[in-house]
């Protein structure tokens with residue numbers, strides 16, 4: 001298929017009289033309700049359920065291997081290749097499927113808050129609630145911008161179109177296919193809205209490094225003095241929760257980029273996990289769930305329409321999507337300066353990594369490449385309890401290029417801007433998963449606060465015997481005892497075994513980074 005045919009296919013679809021383009025939030029909410037795609041909650045949010053797929057489906061995600069991607073993509077389990085022919089056949093089928101719908105919904109906007117680097121995108125949805133999600137999660141254009149908007153990448157999402165793997169060449173009925181030639185992301189078979197935003201993030205991770213901009217799987221906020229903080233972490237580690245801070249202005253909760261002028265948000269909204277959400281612990285997120293917000297797989301009372309955030313019947317991965325403006329203290333547009341502090345978040349289910357440690361430059365590079373955390377239940381299909389994982393750059397599922405590309409850029413930037421780096425374990429304490437418990441959010445918030453206020457810059461530290469990490473001996477608001485993992489375990493032998501086991505996993509995983517400098521390779525756990 002050549003470019004002409006490609007655009008004619010899309011053009012035909014977009015010129016159909018079933019196309020509802022750039023509807024307002026109110027119009028989309030009405031559509032969601034009238035089409036019976038969802039219900040209204042007591043605070044005016046719409047609530048939709050997604051059936052079988054309640055999390056991302058990494059095994060169903062592919063990148064078309066063509067002249068645009070072949071020599072650049074780091075092919076493997078994360079970046080699975082698929083033939084151009086398979087994509088093009090499915091592309092035609094999906095377009096046919098959408099043409100036959102009574103209505104389809106189109107959002108036009110941007111990925112990237114910095115006007116110099118933004119990507120004009122369009123999102124074509126079979127479901128109105130997905131289009132509302134896209135509107136709230138991506139950057140909404142002004143009327144003027146809309147008038148001259150020419151999309152440079154298109155997401156097409158047709159959840160009720162199910163592939164037949166034996167005919168269509170997919171892995172299952174669900175598929176997320178990226179074509180850099182056609183500049184199209186084709187999604188079918190899954191209703192999980194997260195695929196829509198994370199697939200745009202994936203292509204930004206391909207496109208931005210070419211412009212010498214570092215894309216990052218992190219949240220960002222700004223202090224009163226204009227000091228910028230980034231929070232890297234895989235799903236469920238606390239990016240969204242910890243970046244929502246009444247004392248700091250929110251830039252964004254999940255996807256950012258670092259250019260020569262500073263950081264900018266890729267998105268225009270947040271996508272918060274809302275399992276066990278409470279107004280007391282997470283007031284900003286709780287109060288953002290109002291008219292215009294989308295609740296996904298949350299269960300609510302049939303009569304009062306009050307969400308029950310403790311209910312895990314549908315999934316642990318319940319979500320709330322809302323535009324940034326639903327949070328009071330934000331930076332608008334979502335652009336900030338160069339980061340003063342970077343926090344790597346890990347939800348360590350082994351309960352052996354210190355709750356906070358200060359990293360040297362080499363340790364920072366080591367831990368960025370390692371990307372250790374535990375996958376928590378729900379965000380990816382098939383994960384039902386914490387599972388240790390090493391996800392390079394704290395975002396491997398979204399990185400088309402080799403991890404070293406991103407790591408090199410981060411290293412240079414940390415050097416240039418003298419950024420301090422901390423590792424914060426938001427996971428288990430007092431024992432591993434099943435024995436210990438997740439560290440208190442209030443303690444983690446106190447540690448974040450101390451790190452960002454510079455209170456930990458020149459303080460006494462103690463070196464962790466197994467991981468070689470420098471642990472501050474005091475952090476305001478946190479009992480000293482909590483800071484040293486071993487002290488929180490009753491069974492010290494069990495602690496030691498668990499910690500050494502994790503250290504070995506680190507070493508094993510790091511073997512694949514054979515090209516890094518010896519200083520970085522040796523900055524891992526001291527226990528060999």
Ligand SMILES: Nc1ncnc2c1ncn2[C@@H]1O[C@H](COP(=O)(O)OP(=O)(O)O)[C@@H](O)[C@H]1O
Nearest residue numbers: 235236237238239240241273426439440441444
């Ligand atoms: N100590 C802690 N630090 C951060 N989050 C915690 C902590 N304890 C429990 N949590 C919960 O873990 C989840 C973190 O999820 P979230 O912030 O959405 O992660 P991410 O944005 O990185 O995917 C939230 O549901 C939060 O309430």
Ligand SMILES: C=C(OP(=O)(O)O)C(=O)O
Nearest residue numbers: 056194234235236254379
């Ligand atoms: C939506 C996701 O991201 P996070 O959990 O990091 O918010 C995801 O990984 O599917």
Ligand SMILES: [Mn+2]
Nearest residue numbers: 239240254271
């Ligand atoms: Mn998040």
